[in-house]
Amino acid sequence: MKIRSIHVYSHDGQRRDLNFKVDGLNVITGRSSTGKSALSEIIEYCMGRSSFNVPEGIIRDKVAWFSVIYQFDREQVLIAKPTPYSGGASCSTAMIRRGIKLQVPAFDELMVNTDDDGVVELLSRLLGIPENRTQVAVEHSRNSFEANIKHTLYYLFQKQGLVANKDQLFYRQSEQYQPQTIRDTLPILLGVSSSNRYELESRLRIAQRDLRISNKKLEKANDLVDSSHEQVLSLYSEAKAVGIIRSSFVSSNIDDIIEAFRSALNWIPEIVPGDDSSRISILEEELVQLRQDRRNIQARTDAAQIFAKRAGGYENEAAEQINRLTSIKALPRNSDSGDWQWPFSEQNLALESPIAVVLLAELESLDKELQVAIGQRPKLEAYLTELRVKVDEIVSLIQLKESELCAAIAANEVIAQMGSRNNAAARVVGRISLFLETLLPNEDIAKLEAENRRLNNKVKQLEEEIGADDSNERLDSILNSISTQVSQYIKKFNAEFAPYPARFNLSQLTIIFDRPERPVPMSRTGGGENHLAYHLSALLAMHVFAAQNNCPIPRFMLIDQPTQVYFPSEQVYKDADGSVLNTERDADLNAVRRLFELLLKFTQEDVPGFQLIITEHANLREQWFQDSLVEEPWTKPPALVPADWRDM
Template structure:
């Protein structure tokens, strides 16, 4: 994880991007009050810290959102947080986006989609910080916590007041509770607390809960033991009352008799849903339904036949009346003569023709009806025969239902007795299971003792002694680089072993006596202790693939090489980032060059896995220094915040 850029948004939506080179030394130089020291605070704030430590004034008045673009392997992470509203000193809402390549969002697109906890969790996961648990101050599970991305920050930032501090070595070390967090998370970041420790602690918890269950079971068995004989005798009395037992059983045979009784099985009971009675009742309902349906068919057929008979009778009567037409001969003979006076007619009367046609149609219909009637009578006769068969089936089913109902009433008493006996047998089964528990007490005690020994051995495998040994070994490796680089910086005690004292959180030099950082004297030595320790730790983290971001930010480290009055270097503060004769203002040019040579040396050694960002007032004319400049020196109006933003008002 390295820093690709810092992005600021003003209230009009304009952006200011400060780019950085990955795997290299990045230098920002310029005059005072241009925003260089805000780089650390912006990174800290955007990476999940709620407290707003970015300096007030124009920064808060014109910047709406602060953002950081991180490169994590092949993944980019964009983090952004708005400035706190009003006079608030903290703000937890934020925006996060991950992709192979991020397109920087516009101000309108920045809508909070997470909070500081979500940012911390996401960054911890991307770094590969596995579930872990620190060693508490007084034991394995006492007041312990998980190391996260927030704890990795202790090794990333060195602001102006810290970078050469005689009493504090790590970021935020002067805040309450932070020294303890540094001490207890350092073993994890060094690899002394393995990633599987959390799983082992979960297994330990499971073992301890299992042991408690066995111990509880043993106590219950002891309580049951005293009541075993009494309960057994009571159950035998209940079995005798239920008809399961006749003879009196001796005390020595109680368990054996109970074991015999538990094999008792009741007779086959009548299940209500699938009983023969219910089946017979279902069959009777079906037959009754068929009987009603068949009756309906017969009624419909009889009604049809009755209507047909009425039709036939009506047609016959009408046909007889119409036959009078034939008294006048054929239509051809009498078509033009009056049937009454025999006079000749000019036209044939319509009524005669109509009557003749109507008579023909009625005679045809009457013939059809007479032809269908035998078939209808035969169909109706068949329906009546089917109805009689159904009536017989219905009578048989009714008799079966009555018989089964009687049998069911007679069997109810037997089932009541079986149910009572079954309840007694169930109580006997429960009693015997508890009795078996009591009988297995010896085996249970052996399992409890074996569990205690196993847990004791497990605890020893997780003891802090093993962790301490690994931490001490790791710090010895780190000390080798610290000692070498102390000579590169020409520190006061160069040539003697330098190491990190993890309990006091300081650097010590081992001579004939232990010399702590604050007793070494001079800001040059204090700065040197910070540089050699943090660079050596980053080298170790990278080589051991530990989950710590691969960047280090140093704020104005060369200030210690200029004359100071009351702890302040006026000459250094007056530098404006342009190339100047540092000796002319009293600077130790050789020491400044040694410091940057060491930074370039270590970054090159670890390339491309280490990034160093330095903010400075000084500007060296060496090619290496000039290539490392992120931008032109921040002077003559150039700064972190563009000049044209200063007229933008908060909206």
């Protein structure tokens, strides 16, 4: 893709044509403020950029339409765009015309038939930019996008303020987001990612997306199966409770229960008996009586236990008294008569004495009473045991009646809440029906699993086809090749740091010189002549690689006022006015000549047929330079826009 010609139209239909040689060096020189620097803005405007950056003044005021004819291998494409209405800052409407050899349209033939998106799409396709997508890591916030012809502009223009800038290498590099865009798109334009690889990666992204959707569907289906098992058991309990599944049916198999559910859908309401209010009253009365009986028996038990406790005390007391009275028999005997002798009494006072008789009689009575008390103890224990058994029986009956009462109350509450047992059963039948309608059949799950396996295999197959990602290694190799060429051009320019290897650094978008002691970036070098050499070396080296490897980058470059660095001052440079005499008088003539000779050789030998457009104030008398002039040096007139054109 090259520039065949540029055309501007006045508001009254006049036209100014500027024709270029599509191969080789094109030089436009002349006075300042004649429109030379606006050429790059016009070309960019007609390549699909909506922003209108043509400087304010004559061009904006006098030109109604701009058009550029682009030369491709097999056809020409004319892009025409109107000046933004009422001094606007942008315009996105355009006209496209295509042909083998186009005729420049008349003013009345200009009409809008497309927009900038259509222009970008057409030029990108004709240039050969493959279908692509920038690679953006998942953790980054920026979006992936498609590289197009707009992303080649960085390497096509070196404008007046850029061509010797030590901090900025590429066009628009200083604008927000543009450096990252250059880093993202340059590898694509240099052929790091082939169209076949992009197609495979695109198919892989689609397959991975389909697999994620399939995984979610399968996961949801499995979750439904798991939750349905819990729901089955819950509905199963409810169905048995309301009687729509017979109580004799017992199974833990989910399929059997679901089959029972289907049978339950045929449930027919039955006659509902009355509520259990009378039953509740009877149970409550029975509970009152049972609790009274339990209290009575408990009272008898307590009395018997008190009696047993007192009887035991009596036995202990009687036994103690018996032991005391029995001690009488232990009195000493009279040594003469052999009879018992009471202590401290007259002799021969034996057991037949009145006192002894009374004491022995008391001893006998206590012994008889003690025997009677001991004889009653087994009967008392048997009585207490009988009372305890009756209490336990009454407690069991109370618990049973309380359970029956709770069940009756609960049943009545359900009946009251649902209106009737039939309503409760009908509600459960409805829930069963809804459950069966939403139940996912096993064959549907099997289909989801089969589809998931198919997508898994497809993703693995595409990943194997793509293979290991070697894009970083390929990019490093390309940048090394370009860097080698940069070093060679810097030596040809005889610039500072030429003895050291130069390296194009994509991450920093600059040239770095690898000195033994430390690397030196372009920003830390001095001299406008050196900066110009570094800029042109980088751009020329990149275009050499692009041409040799058929990369989709246009085969032209426009350089605005490169020789300004060879003049004593900017004003002296402007005063050259395209004059050979002024150039020879004020410029470093050898440096100017060396620059143009190198550029001419580039279009003839390094990249044969490459188109270089140079806008200048300098002029050389050498014939090869004069042959490169597009027109006579621009003064006022001639200039890009004739002075006699009327304003809008």
